[in-house]
Amino acid sequence: MRRYVIAGNWKMNMLPNEAIEFMNTLAPMVKDTKNEVIICAPFTDLFYTILSAQQTNIHVGAQNMHWEESGAYTGEVSPNMLKCINTEYVIIGHSERRQYFNETDETVNKKVKAALKHGLKPIVCVGETLEQREAGQTVDLITGQVEKGLAGLTAEDLDNVIIAYEPIWAIGTGKTATNEEANEAIKEIRNKVREEFNTDDITILYGGSCNDKNAKELFSMSDIDGGLVGGASLKAEQFEKIVNFN
Numbered sequence: 001m002r003r004y005v006i007a008g009n010w011k012m013n014m015l016p017n018e019a020i021e022f023m024n025t026l027a028p029m030v031k032d033t034k035n036e037v038i039i040c041a042p043f044t045d046l047f048y049t050i051l052s053a054q055q056t057n058i059h060v061g062a063q064n065m066h067w068e069e070s071g072a073y074t075g076e077v078s079p080n081m082l083k084c085i086n087t088e089y090v091i092i093g094h095s096e097r098r099q100y101f102n103e104t105d106e107t108v109n110k111k112v113k114a115a116l117k118h119g120l121k122p123i124v125c126v127g128e129t130l131e132q133r134e135a136g137q138t139v140d141l142i143t144g145q146v147e148k149g150l151a152g153l154t155a156e157d158l159d160n161v162i163i164a165y166e167p168i169w170a171i172g173t174g175k176t177a178t179n180e181e182a183n184e185a186i187k188e189i190r191n192k193v194r195e196e197f198n199t200d201d202i203t204i205l206y207g208g209s210c211n212d213k214n215a216k217e218l219f220s221m222s223d224i225d226g227g228l229v230g231g232a233s234l235k236a237e238q239f240e241k242i243v244n245f246n
């Protein structure tokens, strides 16, 4: 369903006590928002974060998972492990996973299918590098990532999928895409989803140096349904302002 979503991605930050404190601070600040609020926590914080989110309107997600249910995959966490502690969302194919941990569109697709099979909602990330943007490859690249990452899904599956457009050159750099650049890219993704699945009913977020100063303008653009927020999601007082942008 198309709606406003503000998702925090803590990346490899926050100890459990910090996670609990953050959640206890954030919850009263966002209790009246119409937007959906998600916090994606590291595995070691997940259980505490989920417990802290009980009786609040905050949803909780993981940042990665393996596609198999169990087996000899040292260091990995499976979809059913996430599901059994009531994890609701999982980020799949973040550019940092693609860049440092060899994730490909094929592994993204396996993970997306496994997440849906286990009742987890994937937040699927796509985005181009600066070189790809300068070479005029942005649209082909991101629509290709969408096509391959979501291959084999149905329009009904998309009810439980969020796409995040995150230009790699804007992540953690303080360099945000302009409102128009972000909106254009997301429009192309929407067109691709329409072409592949014959639906417009999909939530697509922008990510990359979102903060409390630029959120309102970005999220007011016609095709942008909210944000996937890294650095600015680490302080409840700052994240709250992004959640309450409207």
Ligand code: PGA
Pocket (backbone or CB within 6 Å): 009, 166, 170, 171, 172, 173, 174, 207, 208, 209, 210, 228, 229, 230, 231, 232
């Ligand atoms: P950033 O990260 O907001 O720190 O740029 C966004 C992301 O990687 O999801």
